[in-house]
Amino acid sequence: MSNVEQLTDLIRARFGDDLTSCELSSIDQVIIEIPVDKMLSVFEALRDEPAFRFDTLIDVCGVDYLAYGVAEWQTDDSVNTGFSRGVERITNMADELQARPGRRFASVYQLLSTELNYRAIARVYAQDNDFPTVQSVTGIWKGANWFERESFDLFGIVYEGHPDLRRILTDYGFIGHPFRKDFPLSGQVEMRYDAEQKRVIYEPVSIEPRVLVPRVIREDSRYSGDDDAKEASNDA
Amino acid sequence: MPELRNLTLNFGPQHPAAHGVLRLILEMDGEVIQRADPHIGLLHRATEKLAESKPYNQSIGYMDRLDYMSMMCNEHCYVMAIEKLLGVTVPERAQYIRVMYDEITRILNHLLWLGTHALDVGAMTIFLYAFRERETLIDAYEAVSGSRMHATYYRPGGVYRDLPDFMPQYQTGKFRTEKEASRLNENRQGSLLDYLEDFTDHFPGYVDEYETLLTDNRIWKQRLVDIAIVSPDEAKQLGFTGPMLRGSGIEWDLRKKQPYEVYERMDFDIPIGVNGDCYDRYLVRMEEMRQSNRIIRQCIEWLRENPGPVIAESHKFAPPKRADMKGDMEALIHHFKLFTEGFCLPEGEVYTGIEHPKGEFGIYLVSDGANKPYRVKIRAPGFAHLSTMNDMVKGHMLADVVTVIGTQDIVFGDVDR
Numbered sequence: 232m233s234n235v236e237q238l239t240d241l242i243r244a245r246f247g248d249d250l251t252s253c254e255l256s257s258i259d260q261v262i263i264e265i266p267v268d269k270m271l272s273v274f275e276a277l278r279d280e281p282a283f284r285f286d287t288l289i290d291v292c293g294v295d296y297l298a299y300g301v302a303e304w305q306t307d308d309s310v311n312t313g314f315s316r317g318v319e320r321i322t323n324m325a326d327e328l329q330a331r332p333g334r335r336f337a338s339v340y341q342l343l344s345t346e347l348n349y350r351a352i353a354r355v356y357a358q359d360n361d362f363p364t365v366q367s368v369t370g371i372w373k374g375a376n377w378f379e380r381e382s383f384d385l386f387g388i389v390y391e392g393h394p395d396l397r398r399i400l401t402d403y404g405f406i407g408h409p410f411r412k413d414f415p416l417s418g419q420v421e422m423r424y425d426a427e428q429k430r431v432i433y434e435p436v437s438i439e440p441r442v443l444v445p446r447v448i449r450e451d452s453r454y455s456g457d458d459d460a461k462e463a464s465n466d467a
Numbered sequence: 468m469p470e471l472r473n474l475t476l477n478f479g480p481q482h483p484a485a486h487g488v489l490r491l492i493l494e495m496d497g498e499v500i501q502r503a504d505p506h507i508g509l510l511h512r513a514t515e516k517l518a519e520s521k522p523y524n525q526s527i528g529y530m531d532r533l534d535y536m537s538m539m540c541n542e543h544c545y546v547m548a549i550e551k552l553l554g555v556t557v558p559e560r561a562q563y564i565r566v567m568y569d570e571i572t573r574i575l576n577h578l579l580w581l582g583t584h585a586l587d588v589g590a591m592t593i594f595l596y597a598f599r600e601r602e603t604l605i606d607a608y609e610a611v612s613g614s615r616m617h618a619t620y621y622r623p624g625g626v627y628r629d630l631p632d633f634m635p636q637y638q639t640g641k642f643r644t645e646k647e648a649s650r651l652n653e654n655r656q657g658s659l660l661d662y663l664e665d666f667t668d669h670f671p672g673y674v675d676e677y678e679t680l681l682t683d684n685r686i687w688k689q690r691l692v693d694i695a696i697v698s699p700d701e702a703k704q705l706g707f708t709g710p711m712l713r714g715s716g717i718e719w720d721l722r723k724k725q726p727y728e729v730y731e732r733m734d735f736d737i738p739i740g741v742n743g744d745c746y747d748r749y750l751v752r753m754e755e756m757r758q759s760n761r762i763i764r765q766c767i768e769w770l771r772e773n774p775g776p777v778i779a780e781s782h783k784f785a786p787p788k789r790a791d792m793k794g795d796m797e798a799l800i801h802h803f804k805l806f807t808e809g810f811c812l813p814e815g816e817v818y819t820g821i822e823h824p825k826g827e828f829g830i831y832l833v834s835d836g837a838n839k840p841y842r843v844k845i846r847a848p849g850f851a852h853l854s855t856m857n858d859m860v861k862g863h864m865l866a867d868v869v870t871v872i873g874t875q876d877i878v879f880g881d882v883d884r
Contacts, residue, residue, distance in 0.1 A: 258551050258817055286703045289820065292831050292844035300835045341818055341831065341846065345703065345712075345719045352818055352831075374706025377854035400508035400883060409513060416520050444522050448837045449811040 235259050238349050241282050249273055261351040270355050271366050277342065277351075278371055285351065288368065289341040291378035293386035296335055297412040304445035336363035336388050357388055367393040385410035415440050473501055476865070480509050484587040484869045487879030491856070491868065498864050503857045507850075510883040518843040522809025523549055524623065524784075526843070531617035533845060534881035537576040537824045538608075539568045541881075542621040545843075547727065548819040548830040549623045552812045553784060560775040561625035562728040567766035568611075568620070569728075569821075570759040571663075574670070575604050576824035576876075577756050584749070584873035585681060588690045593680050600673055603666050610634055610659050623810075624785040625778030630659045630770065660767050667764045674756055681749075691746040695859040695871045698743060705855045708848055709826030710755065711875065714740035714748035721822040733762050745874040752876075784810045809838040825849055825876050847881035 239255045242263060246253070250273065251264040265273050277285045333356060340353040357363030367390035368375045379390040380399040387408035390396060398405060407414055417440050420433045478491035485491070488509035494502040514533060518526040530541040543565060550557060557565075582597035605615045610631050612618035620627050634655035637648045654665040681687045697707070702715040712719050720737045722730040738754035740747030778785045786805050787798035804810075812834040820829040826848025833842040852875040859871050 256815060256817075258554075258815070260816075260818060262816070287708075288706055289708070289827060290818075290829060290831065290844065290846040292842075292846075294833060294842050294844075299841060302837060339831065339844075341820075341829065343827075345717060345724075348724050350725075350818070350820075352816070372706065373704045373858075374851055374854065377850060381850075400511045402508070410516055416516060442520075444525075444808060444838070446837050446839050447808060447811070448835065 234349075235261060238283075238351070242277075242351075245276070245280070245282065246273055261349075262354065263351060264354045264356070267355055267358060267365050271368070271371070274340075274353070274368055274371050277353075283349070284344045284346045285342040285349070287343040287345055288372035288375050288378075289343045290339075291368070291375055291382055292339045292341070293382035293388050293410065294337045294339055295386055295410065295412045296337065300448065302446050302448045303442060304447050333358045333360065335360040336386060338365050338382060338388055338390075340368070363388045364391055365389075366391050367396075369393055384408070387411065478868065480506075484872065486583065486872060486877045488883075489853075489872070489877065489879065493865070493868065495865065500860050500863055500865065500868065503860045503868070505853055505856050507853065507879075508883055510879045512884065514884045515843050515845060519840055522838045523812065523840060524805070524809055526840075527622065528617060528619045531619060532880055533847065533884060534576075534823070534825065534828070534849065534878050535616065536579050536878050536880075537572045538616055538618055539565075539572045539620060540576075540821060540823045540828060542619065543569060544819055544821045544823070544828050544830045546621045546623050547821065548817050548832040549784075549812065551819060552815055552817045552832065552834060553623065555624050555779055555781070555784065557625050557728070558776045558779065559729070560629075560770065560773060561777045563766050563769050563773075564626050564630065564777060565621060566728050566730060566733065567663075567763055567770070568608075570762045570766070571604050571607060573759045573824040574756050574763075575601055577752050577759075578604075580752065580824075580873075580876045581677060584870075584876075585687075587869045587873045589686065590681065590684070593677055596673070596677060596680075600666075600670065606634075607659060607663055607666075610662070622778060622785065624781070625776070627778075629777045632658045634659060634662050660771055663763060664767050667760050667767070670760050671757055674753060674760075678753060682753075688746065690866075690870055691749060691874075692744060693742070694745040694863065694867050695874065696742060696744045697855075697859065701858070702743065705858065706851045707826070707855070708851070709822065709824070710748055710751050711826060711852055713738065714751045715743035716740055721820060721827060725820075727819075727821060733765055735759075735762050745870055748874050811836060811838045812840075820846070823848055825878070825881075826852065828881075845881075845884055847884060849875070849877050849879075849882040850884075853877055853882050 235255060239253060239261050242253050242261065249269045251266055253263040256262055277283045336357040338355050338357070342351045342353060355365050357365050365388060367379055369379065370392065377399060379393055380397060382388050383390060383396050384398040384400050385408055401409060407419060409418070417436050417438050419436060421436045422431055422433045425432045474495045476493040476495050478493055479485040480488040480490040490506040490509065492504040492506065493500055514529050518529060527542055527545060530545045531538040533541045578597040578601045582594040585593040608618055609615045612620040612627065636655055637643065637651040639645050639648045654662055697715050699715045699717050702712050702717060707715065716739050718737060718739050723737055735758045738751045740751050782798065782801040787801050791798040792802055814834055814836040816833045818829060818831045820827045827846065828848055829846030831844040831846065832840055835841045856871065860868050
């Protein structure tokens with residue numbers, strides 16, 4: 232598809248230094264990275280200018296890069312012990328975080344132009360790891376409303392300028408942001424009906440987290456075209 | 468004079484017309500809605516987080532349970548994302564099978580939508596008719612995957628197995644006489660393809676039957692025409708996709724515009740609406756069923772004549788045949804590795820979108836090179852459509868809320884994920 236290359240060139244030529252990067256991945260997808268302070272002007276131009284016409288926002292997705300590239304079981308050397316199922320989940324998260332200031336949370340936008348039949352993926356990193364903030368695009372695409380609420384709910388990314396930034400998917404009164412990588416899969420609290428108190432009560436979870444299949448990263452290039460795919464995203 | 472204020476009305480979460488667990492907070496001025504605030508998440512299962520904790524091939528089953536009315540389409544998008552990142556080509560026969568089952572799924576979904584939409588609005592009969600045809604198609608699901616709903620039939624690299632040569636037969640028993648059984652087995656004498664062909668012969672006639680019940684029905688029109696009109700520009704702003712977007716008169720269908728699998732070889736039309744109201748969206752979906760029927764027929768024809776493999780040969784991501792494992796050590800090792808550790812995807816990210824019966828269903832997959840996805844984002848069409856509830860019902864009557872929920876074709880499995 233040569234018109235994807237064309238689109239990449241067009242975006243590069245139009246925005247230039249306003250973007251952190253703009254590349255064509257090995258699977259022909261345009262991936263652009265925009266700094267937070269430029270995002271609104273870039274998105275507005277992408278929507279309105281006749282060369283782009285990204286009239287539909289398909290999706291907004293939060294990503295937490297905290298544990299990116301971290302495996303639970305290192306298999307570089309041969310060892311005489313196996314993988315323990317009660318393994319402590321990724322312990323070196325704090326180090327990871329230090330190594331990636333301002334690169335932990337990202338908001339990823341899937342753009343679609345129904346007029347020109349283009350797609351693009353746009354990524355905006357939130358600068359502050361402790362209080363991630365990006366701009367809201369609800370003023371540009373109305374449909375972003377719930378997607379941003381979802382990302383706020385699950386990742387705690389704050390969308391500045393959002394008209395109604397409330398939790399959406401989690402329970403009323405939920406504490407924490409469940410899709411962050413440091414939030415356990417089993418959650419923090421469980422609830423049950425207490426017959427004595429005659430009400431539903433919350434208490435700390437009683438199940439222990441365990442890993443059935445360890446997360447491993449295989450460096451061996453089993454697949455053809457592996458090298459190309461590696462270039463696809465240098466966001467680590 | 469007494470002070471007047473708006474009435475806040477709670478709708479759901481357990482309401483038969485809410486299609487699951489939707490809670491709506493409606494601010495009413497008399498019987499006119501001023502503001503609608505849907506509360507969702509009552510069915511939130513954190514599918515995305517669960518998928519992050521499992522190898523890639525173990526999450527296919529979760530995809531069925533998202534939009535549990537169009538199971539195989541969800542799977543399709545997920546395995547397509549994996550295949551794109553792996554750089555795998557799917558055998559042609561598998562592509563045809565996928566297209567055929569996607570269209571079967573579309574009919575299944577639209578039949579359920581039609582039945583429940585009509586039921587909500589007040590027409591009971593159509594519900595029973597729609598479920599009669601759904602039964603036939605669900606049997607086709609069962610014949611191929613062993614499961615009536617949650618099929619887990621699509622796998623990275625193809626489909627689980629080839630189409631069966633025999634259809635399962637009804638047995639006689641305490642509650643079924645021989646005569647009855649043979650009547651039920653009449654269309655099950657041949658292969659699955661014969662069975663489906665028999666269905667496609669009759670189905671357009673059934674759609675005509677539904678239309679005689681509804682299309683010119685005075686009550687149906689009174690309830691649907693000019694309700695929740697969405698202009699083309701507004702539809703794009705709100706992020707509409709699929710039949711909702713086409714109902715507003717925008718000719719956009721991923722099967723035509725960004726064809727995947729073998730859709731570019733299929734001959735079918737894209738119906739679009741004119742006014743963008745509930746009635747147009749009804750007409751669009753009805754026509755889509757007829758077009759899906761056409762696509763199924765074309766697939767049947769091709770599949771009859773072109774036998775071949777249905778899953779990629781590489782055992783790095785597709786399991787070897789059971790028979791091979793008995794004699795081949797390498798096949799056994801592949802099988803063991805695949806079902807314990809799974810396979811690793813190259814580092815990268817991918818977005819795939821497919822034309823799901825409800826709109827654009829998308830999977831955004833981020834891989835850091837591990838055997839589990841780093842992040843899976845499911846872009847559910849229902850979520851985007853339900854978010855526009857406030858814009859669509861504002862200024863309408865309370866009874867129209869039910870019509871709008873019906874026209875949005877909401878299923879909570881995929882709204883809440």
